[in-house]
Each structure stands twice: as C-alpha cells, then as structure tokens.
Amino acid sequence: MAKVLIVLYPDPVTGYPPEYARDTVPEITEYPGGATLPDPQAIDFVPGQLLGSVSGGLGLKRWLESEGHTVVITSDKEGADSMFERELPDADVVISQPFWPAYLTADRIERAEKLQLVITAGIGSDHTDLNAANARGITVAEVTYSNSISVAEHTVMQVLVLVRDFVTQHRISEEGGWNIADAVSRSYDLEGMRVGVFAAGRIGRAVIERLAPFGVRLSYTDRFRLPREYEERYGLTFHDSIESLVREVDVLTVHAPLTDETRGLLDDELLATMPRGAYIVNPARGAIADRDAIVRALESGRLAGYAGDVWDPQPAPAGHPWRTMPHNAMTTHTSGTSLSGQARYAAGTREILERWFAGEEIRPEYLIVEGGGYRGTGAHSYAQQPTQAAGEQA
C-alpha cells in the first residue's frame, strides 16, 4: 500500500464548497486532433465542482483510502517545517498542481527516499527537478491536454484585454467616471496586428486557431516546424528563432515549457529588439521572462502591455512588481484551473494512479520522465533538441 501526498491550493476564504454560478459544465468528448480524454475506470466527483483545493482533494481521497492507501492532503508546502516537508520522506507518490506547485528540488528528492511517482495534476512539470528525478529513476507524469484549451481561451482574453485596454476602461466605469478620452487613449483594434506565437504545441496551436478569425497576421517559432498545410490554412509565417520572431510582432504569446533553454529568455536584450509598443501575453511560465526586464520595458514604453498568469515563485509575494507595474493585466495562476479544466485533470490524475497501481503502462502522452530519461511528451517538449524540418511536429 502506498502513501500518497497531495499538495493543493487552500479552500475559498468563504468556505468549501463555494456557491457555484452554474450547475454543470459542458461534456467534451475529444480533444482537437482526436486525442482522447482521460479514461479512468470511475470518478468520485461531480464535474464542475471545485476539485483543486484541499477539500476538493481532486476527488481522490475516498477512492484511494478504500484501496488501502494512506492519503495526506495539504496546502502547507513552504519551509522546512511545512506539512509537505514533514510528510515527504516516506511518501511513495506526490501530486500537485502548477497553480500551487509542490517544488520538488534535488534536495527534497534526495530526502524523499521512497518516492517513485510524481504527478502534475495539470500541465507543466518544471516544479520538479527533472534531472534529479531521472537520476533516481522516478516517473513524472502530467495530464497532457487537460487544460490546454482553458489556457488558450485565457490567452485570447488577455490579448484582447491588453490591446483594447480593458482594465483602464473597466476601472473608469467602476469608479463612476465617464471620461471617454482617458478610456480610449491606449485602446486599439487587434485586427491587422502581427501576432507571434512562441512554441506551437497544444496551447500555441489552439491560440493560433482562435486568433485567426480576428484578421491578424500570424507567425510562430517552435523547435518542430508545423506541416505545410497547417501553415497555409492559418497564413502562418515560420521563424527559425525567437530572436527573428519578436522583431516582427505587435503581440507575442508564449507557450513553451520552462527548460534550461527557455529560462530567462525574455530579457532586456531580446525586448529591445521588439517594435515599440508591443504586447506580451505569457501564460507558460513566469521564469521564461526576466522579471525586472519586463518592468523596465513597460516603464520605458518599449512594451505597451504585459499579461499572463504565471509567476516565479508561486504564490508570488504580495510585493511582486508584476502586480503593480504599468499596463499589466496579470491574473494569479488561474487559466488552467477553471472548473471545467479541473474535471479533466482530476480524471486524468485518477487514470494515471489506476494504471500505476495496476502495474500498467501510463499513456506516452502523459509521460515526462520515466526509467531515467525523457519519454513521451517529455521527449518531445522538454528534452533538448534542434529545430527540425517541416511536417515533423508530433
């Protein structure tokens, strides 16, 4: 029997469960391209309920305990005295979400002597030191595709919020004002703008497909070039580097995983090559951007706006400069944890656990590392590799 340590964000301050705005979430039957949804033998929650907080427990507690496993669920994850640190040494499985990540550093992995499986309930496993996991042969899996569309929708929203300058206009309305000149002095149409997508994986492609009807000029870069028919369908221009891409965009959206290659990529030097008044929306990982370089670019006017929902670290301290920098439309890390998205990644987490406990293989698209190396989605998206030719996108 295993000990499963689950780190989740705290319950709503008004108590659990919250008052839901709707009674159901629509049923989605397949992902774009025919990829299949999570397929657990059963679920022990109602889709649309809050599952990502401690009391929601990803709908796993009753089932895991009925199978004889020990389950610890906590939101207390920071510092040597935290519940996470105390429970880690004899945990077999650790589960957390990127929104409230249980950082599994090399140090912590060394102390977690029994750890065999780490699950990201969601997408993006950079909060686990993947080299340390590989050195120990620990399996790291995530629920690929579970919230890709959730993030793509949030990205489109934030692009529009920045370009139209929604935040200023809403503030004026809320404060009882009616000064139209103030409300529109930074407001533009998205139509006709050049939108560049950094990394055209599942989220990047969903953003391309959703923004195309706005009449924008689309371009992208990725290590894997998309098939020619896809580029033609969306009028996409391919750039072989981010350096080349950012010179020719009015809006840059960021969808690469955080790796040694992408950490700190959006720095002073790169930002200086963007057209004056460009916008950036980064729902990928906060550490892909240099925190202070973004603030400087907004203050100097090089950037006209920055939005996203990812920070470094998480939760971000109250004094993090991105909370108050000019022309930001930041949200806390929420895009991938809509109630709709939670139902899918909770089901996917259960599917991974069911297969693990039954000694069955985890689907390759869920695997990041296994048996000491990058596998499945990890081999495609995280492992270092050169840019490839057209048509080789997995």
Ligand code: NAD
């Ligand atoms: P994906 O694996 O489908 O796509 C990632 C793409 O990045 C791949 O096409 C890969 O080739 C490309 N890539 C990797 N390194 C690159 C590099 N150095 N240069 C150019 N391209 C590179 O993943 P996805 O589902 O599209 O998710 C992307 C990222 O978004 C995740 O890794 C995660 O960090 C983030 N994410 C955020 C949220 C959120 O709630 N904000 C939710 C889900 C995912």
